[in-house]
Amino acid sequence: MTEVTISTLPAAPLWAFEIWRNPDAVATRFAAAMGFALPKMGTSGGSDALRLIRYEPTVWLLEGDASALPSILDTDGALTAIGGGITRVLLSGTGWRRLLMEGGVFDAESPAFAVGCSASTIIDHVNIRLHVQSEESCLAYVPLSYTQGILHFWQEAAKALD
Amino acid sequence: MTGPSRPNTDQDSSFIFDGMRYPARKGDTLAAALLANGIGLVGRSFKYHRPRGIMTAGVEEPNALVTVGEGGRTEPNTRATDVFVYDGLVARSQNRWPNLSLDFGAIFGLAGPVFSAGFYYKTFFGSAKRWMFYEHFIRKAAGLGNAPRDADPDRFSQRAAFCDVLVVGAGPAGIEAALEASEAGKRVILVEQDEIIGASLIRDPQEQDSAWVSESADRIRAAGGRILTRTTASGYWEHDLVTLTQRLAEPGQIPANGVAQRLWHVRAGQVILATGSSERPMAFPHNDRPGVMLSQAVRTYVRRFGVCPGQRVVIATNNDDAYLTAHALREAGAQIVAILDARPAPAGQANGFTTFNNAHPLSTKGSRHCLKSVSGLVDGVSKSWDADLLAVSGGFTPVVHLHCQAGGSLEWNDAAQAFVPAQSRQNVKTIGGAATPAAIFTSAPVVPAKKSFVDFQNDVTLADVDLAWAEGYRSVEHLKRYTTLGMATDQGKTSNMGALARLAEKQGVAIPEAGLTTFRPPYTPVTMGLFAGAAAKDAGAHKRRLALYDVHAAKKPIWQPLGYWFRPRAYPMTGENLAEAAMREARSVRTAVGMTDVSTLAKFEVSGPDAVTLLETVCATSVGKLAIGRGRYTFMLREDGFVFDDGTVWRIDENRYLLTSSTGGADRMATHLSYVRNYLHPELSVSVVNVQEHHAGIAIAGPRAKSVLAKLIGEEPPRHMSTVATKIADVAVLILAASYSGERAFEIYVDARNATPVWGACETAVVAEGGCLYGLEAMEFLRIEKGHLVVGAEIDGRMTPHDLALDKMLNKAGGFIGSAGLTRPALSEAGRRQLVGLEAVEGSIPEGSMLVTADGKSPEGHVSASAFRILEGGSIALGQLADGFLRHGEELIATSPTRGQRARVRVVAPHFYDSAGERYRD
């Protein structure tokens, strides 16, 4: 029996952190100010207080306290609040990888999709962003309006994962 | 057909066929169990309703089709050779009336000489209605089983998988390939359509035995490989994507965990096809009688299922393989009456069998249920033998379907008289019997063409092939389509080579020059529910739920779909219908105040020093002079110059703008903005973020909206087309003073997760001012009366800014998308449809009706939206009318023949309410 638990997490502050020019300079300022590098495509960086997850070439999903960032961006980018439109859904248990293969097209079972990795994909016709927290948990960022539909889909699929 | 040929002792389940209960043994296919119970007649053919039995032991079976299961799990046209018996299985024969033994449809067989290939094309002339009369009976006679009438109670799953190596077919070659790859550290999937792997080793024991099979399976799994049985690789698509169909329950069986089947989308690094070959029948008159079986199938029934399908057996062959069948039958106690070997000389296989060389079967005799005798030609002399089973082997056809679906080519193997896989542009290779079929001997036996079946299920005979040739249907595709050859549920697995040989013979060319039809997915038929997957329940379209769904649901509104969204259409009070509720709500907005949920509007935050440049590229209006805290109406053109969306643009900070546009066009606008920003103008310093779902939106409108707002925010509300960031119920909100209704109005935007308390505060304040909630229906009344446009109604993708009277707002500086398209001459010619208002002179104006000058005239326009004057009453509408701007005052008819409604209307300006816009001013 493959196990996975599906739970909705409370709201968190989420931002789109976008760089429109001088990316190297911003990256340098960022690393100096924050103590870690801007994460590469498909990965995340930071801590629970402030995590940046890279899903797009010029945009990072930022979760946590963003107050330090406008000055880092200066006039090379912008920060935009987006958290209202996103539900955080935690998939925990050893079965999360297999669950993500249901109705999916992305290789969540790949060993290369390791802790700290991120991917944006389509599952059951809905654009979902994934972040591997540990071998036993994966966080999914789901569009608010589709949350009900996806939760239902996952709950049904979880009944027959084997 | 003889009776049961194996002991009853190990029979552990039972099944029902045509109402009778029979015992079965674990591991039996339905075909094996039927044979074991002495049942020879299983089905009726498609066209002539000829009695048919079991011909094969695999998925290529053309004859033994039955309906399995009950209620919503009923699966018609199930091959008895491809369903494993479970306790309680219910099967019914099909395409017969009143029953299998006595089928009145067999009359079609008697009239066979008339029902030749292409028969339908040559008769039933007269009117289309007359054809429909005949067609009614033809349709009733056609078809095979009956579809279930009930909904499917089970679920179907779709799952993705990725692997380095996908091996299709778990015979000895496939198992070995999978073992090797998995132990080399590769991610491996091995699929087998049978219930067990290595089944051919039971039929034909080799050095590798069942112990080797199970040990290999263990090693594959231990190395991380996945073995999927009851799984068929049914489609090979682009870039090595293979679809697998896995049965988690047998046809008609209740699945253990609710899922009947799973569709796998496997992306493979490499695909290895070890799909083997299928045996060919031979063409001779009455070769379709129950009791005529393929040789390897006979051997499978004997060795794997312990069923001996006959006691007195004639074998007809053109190769060595059939001698293995003779041995298997002899071991099982059957008598080999004769072996008819097409080859001219003894093949060294005789082993005491009565073998005739240069011998061919010529015909069979028997009853509906069984075979009684076989006649043949030996060195040109006819002979006859009493027999209850004729096992035939006409050679072997490699299963090349997947290779061909992958875009691979074939080459001709002359010894085997078969096509084998050659090159492929995908990463696929074929191994085992599918790559190297056994050699056969072919001659051109002279047999009568009539009743010599090549396509058993569709009743296509050599005579039909000959007729198609004579009538000019000479390409293999014409032949197929004219005769229906290879188009039955077996897709020609047993028939194509026989027909192709005949076609080549007619053309006087070698078989490879005659051509070959295309192999298309699926390899074997796939349950529709499986393709739909979980999406079957919602058509693949999740309902999109408002952030404030719970708040609305508690009020039990009438919901209205809008794309995938569902929004309240009206909030009826007890006893009110939709129209009454909507009119009450609209009146409340006109006379007091109302509030509504506008969350679904498309919204984009555009920031950065180049925000204006981007916005003035996308919007056809000017944006640059907008002061901070101000907003204005805007619209957007396609590149061809037609209006495709509209909305508002707000400057909320020095370098930050909010752009709104229509709900229905939200995805299109998101793509358009992204295209302009990233593809056309990557150099811009600008960020475009889709915040459609981030903000919930609440609109408050009406003469008392301002005082409601003042109470809510404790300060002077922004004036019309101004914006302010403030708080309501201690939650940060952005207020845009914009009006869709024609009244003084405000849109309040709030982080969707914090929307409920804001809504609550607003509702309290609105109700306190004597207002109420309003839904989409009232909103529609309000905007029509005001003359505001809607994307999908007035903005229908065919109207220019001028047609919509928006041209005065066009950005004089140009440079916006669509400015080039606008210059095309037809966009400013006379006769264009233009936006007008319509007021009823008599009757009520039907929405969607046509505008004509008199009954019987062709339409000159149509009604895009209709409503009633909210306070005064009277039917009004917006419409599009040819040269409408010049026709104010003219009377027309708005007619709806499909609804039997019409109204006399007067053309007026498209503003029925406060055309001066005075109600916006404080």
Added chain:
Amino acid sequence: MMLINCPHCGPRAQSEFIYERTVDSVPPAGVSNDKAMQTLFTRGNPRGVDEEIWRHTFGCRAWMVVTRHRVTNGISHVRAVGPEALP
């Protein structure tokens, strides 16, 4: 279903992408209105290789130019387009 090698995400299933238009359908900046309309309303549409504009809509949302053979579906090249980005 093709496998498209996204310049930012690596090989991904076609279902994550949306085709938008061909490179040859985009009017170059600054051309005459006539030329712009001619470009917009005609495409080479070759029975062979063409340059197509795709977007990884349900992935990284980036735009790219895919050089693809329309008969074999062989993709010979994928080029990223858009603002300058970090690796």
Added chain:
Amino acid sequence: MNRYSAFGLLRGALNGQKHWQPAWRDPEPKAHYDIIIIGGGGHGLATAYYLAKVHGLRNIAVLEKGWIGGGNTGRNTTIVRSNYRLKPLHDLFEFGLKLWHNLSDELNYNVMFSPRGAMFLGHSDADMVKLAERGDAMRCDGIDADLMTRDEVAKLEPLLDMSRNARFPIEGGLIQRRGGTARHDAVAWGYARGADSFGVDIIQKCEVNGFIRDGDAVVGVETTRGRIGAGRVGICVAGHSGHVAGLAGLKLPIESQTLQAMVTEGVKPMINSVIMSQSLHCYISQSDKGGIVFGGDPDNWPSYAQRGHPMVMEGAIAQGLALVPALSRLRMVRTWSGVTDMSFDGSPIIGETPVRNLYLNGGWCYGGFKATPASGWTYAHTLATGSPHALNAPFSLERFMTGATIDETGTGPMPNSR
């Protein structure tokens, strides 16, 4: 030419059906024809037939690179209807529908045209208004259309899911009772046999790979079977329009895409009409052999591959099963794909090209089969007289540059979103 009749078949029953002659000849190409039609699909063959029948021309060839009827004619879902919204489309398709109703007799070849009704379902009040608008437009232009109540829909198609809580509940429908289906292959074969009987040369396995030019005019074609001279040349190659026009140096407002269709195993009658939907993108009918024929939207990217994307098919089936849940346990037995010629306003192009003596018939998108008789008839007129008939005059190639597009859905010049 043998005349086809029940009597002929009975006679054949006695002689083993041995008296039938080839339905068309297999001639060698001549050096010159008055008119050459490139493309032996339904449209090209119909054009040849009407050139001979209506315009009395005889020196005509149809050049087919493969076998006749082997392209989209044999790869569609066989639906015939004229239920459009815009007037030029009404005029063209309704003219065709009238020809369909007498086509079997006209050709002495049973094309099995079965006007069992083409029904669009509506799933909301808004859908029903849109359907009424379409129906009203049709009725005002003299075309049959009837709105149906829920009960009438349920009576016609008892297996539709009529429950109120369905994802796309059925509120009613719009039916064109004179629409229906036909046997696609028979249309090509019937026109071929008819054209052949007038002396038209139907030349198969003859691919055009170049145009012979004399100044600004086309005077013939280069083919795999040699040079053939021509007075006028008509392109009629559907999805390959871009390729063939390219041989003459033309770029068209056409993009080729794959359109998939599929059929299930045969079952006894269960679907009575042609079911389509205002909000969903699938269409369902049942063939005379009992198979449920299924179609959906095109794979909306360019392709000449004649093979589709499985997930596009899966999407269409999910929608179909939402409408008719009883289809769930039927099995899909065969899929196929055509190469559709998606035009930039969704309407066809029938008329002159900028090259003298070269004409174009294409851009049929996913709606070409139903137009076969009208397309052939109007194209024959255009080729015979050198200028378009009133029916096809609005469908000129130049309309895209002038802006007089005929855009039924208002989608604009993006074939991928049509």
